[in-house]
Amino acid sequence: MSLKIKEAKEMLLLIPRIDLGFFPTPFHKLERLSQEFGINLYIKRDDFTGKNLFGGNKTRKLEFLIGKAMEEKCEYVFTYGATQSNHAMQTAWAATANSLKPVLYLAAVVEPDENDIKANLLLDKIFGAEVHIINMQEQESFLEAEKRSFRLGKERMRQLESEGHKCMSIPMGGANEIGTAGYISGFAELCEQAEQLELGLDYLYHATGSGGTMAGLVAGKKLLGKDTLIRSIAVLDTGDHYIADKTVLANSALEYIAAAPAVEEKDFSLDTGFYAPGYECPNEGAAEAIKLLAQREGILLDPVYTGKAFAGLIHDVRTGKIERGSSVVFLHTGGATALFAEKKILGDLF
Template sequence: MHLARFPRRRYTSGETPMERLPRFSQAVGGPDIYIKRDDLLGLTGGGNKTRKLEFLVADALAKGADTLITCGGIQSNHCRLTLSAAVKEGMHCWLVLTEAEPGAYRPDANGNIFLFQLLGAERIKLVGDGVDTWAELSAAAAEATAAGRRPYIIPMGGSNAVGALGYVACAEELMGQCFETGLRLDHVVLAGGSAGTLAGLWLGFGGNRLDVPLTAISVLNPKEKLRDEAREIARAAAELLGAAAAVDEELLTCGDEYIGPGYAQPTPEMIEAVRLLARTEGVLLDPIYTGKAMAGLIDLAHQGVFRPGEKVLFLHTGGVPGLYALTGLFTGS
């Protein structure tokens, strides 16, 4: 799917590993589980946003921008990685962070908040829950322009058509790795938030006729909303690519059964999943996205949706620095 036509920065040398998880698979019982280590992507701490930012930052640079402006939650992985890309490119970075309740952002907190300080965010604006973040981003861009800057707005999660190209590229990388290793996958499982990762992968699978079913475990929105958003971003990305390819509706299952009390609220199953992978394979997950998605994979294996002997690939989308902001959840047993 003609990705080479788009400007792209490279933040990772080579491909991320695809690894078999024999001890974890045995502990779960049932399918043969593999992991695609996008937690090892480049920029500070790795994770899925690095792939999106390769295309987004290249687009910003091509347009002459010098200031990246984006938004997220107070422990946003996307904001950490956008800031990291800005540092690497010698650009400025302004962040708009949404606090679920006043005072939730503590400047001395660990995890991504610590990294916002260490990487030197030029400006952090805190806004309350329910505030129109797009209006905030636009206002910040107007302010930057008035100050003589050339701003570039990256939407929440880097989830738009340009960002999704990063996961079209990931679909192609994955296909090549399966070809090289002779691995025939039966399912791919990933976490779904602002839907850009899913959109790119879904489009990349369809466009390359890779008919492996995708299961997206929502950690944020009802499953219908995740699917609708992914379809819309994929449609826009296909248009950008000039690809006739549409997504294959049959290929995708979305679930929202593992969100628990709400976005970023811990669940016992998430804690168990994070512990189990750490203690069987030495691989860390994060408490907000991949921990809940892995809890979903384990449950679907136990329900028999993923059958014994089937090969299930978990896309590790990163977020591990967030673990260090919530260590109390995991200590004590």
């Protein structure tokens, strides 16, 4: 399969979607780091997607997800995540701005202080979301708490539906075939910008969590027949079935936009070497990456996602996994609100 960008964009126009962001997002060269690293380093600014000041990758997914909820005439939108979830905050914003009622079930990796609500959780409240915080019980693992949050969310949804309210459930990270279509579109947008500059892109680096962004990028790459190597840096323990699951997700997103499934497991390149000690747990590599990009280029990353992904890129430059002279793009997926989150999430930055 090898569609022209224009043809892919036309396919994407045929599915339900609303206008949530400012697109195309900026794409520019990082001159100082390019020189320092001996590569041509570009950045795609999906931290600038959104209208609510704090952009991020979820805006692209939510254009399709909220578009679908509105087409189905829903009244409530449910979603899930951690208490400082960017996805939950973006969903609260996107739903509220379109007269839908957001309901969030948030599992506490880091328990918030009721008297000092910070960062995304604060924004969730300002956007008027119905927020349910699921604190971990004694002897309960985070995964168990997360499962409990799904159960409680389902119960609340059943209750609302029995009262005649139509609800839509968005999975964590917006990672279903609908949200994933957002990054098929994102990849096409990036290719269009690279073409305008007559640039071939050897590598694309980005953070992967729920995997929707990664699946969408890889689906976009297959749809357009590009050979950019997409390197996905995990921000959490991805487990054994991640790539198999994301292959299914990428193909279901292609089917959702009426394209043929084409993604195979070998199309992914996942690196799990940079997230330790865990999700929302800071590490030295991310701290170094945040400071480097801030002090060389004046651009802010975050400790949970983009800091860890950029740490992967720095490592690959230093070890020669990225060859000198390569053209590399870093996809900035947002998340800077975490710089104002709990110290436990932020870590030691100075």
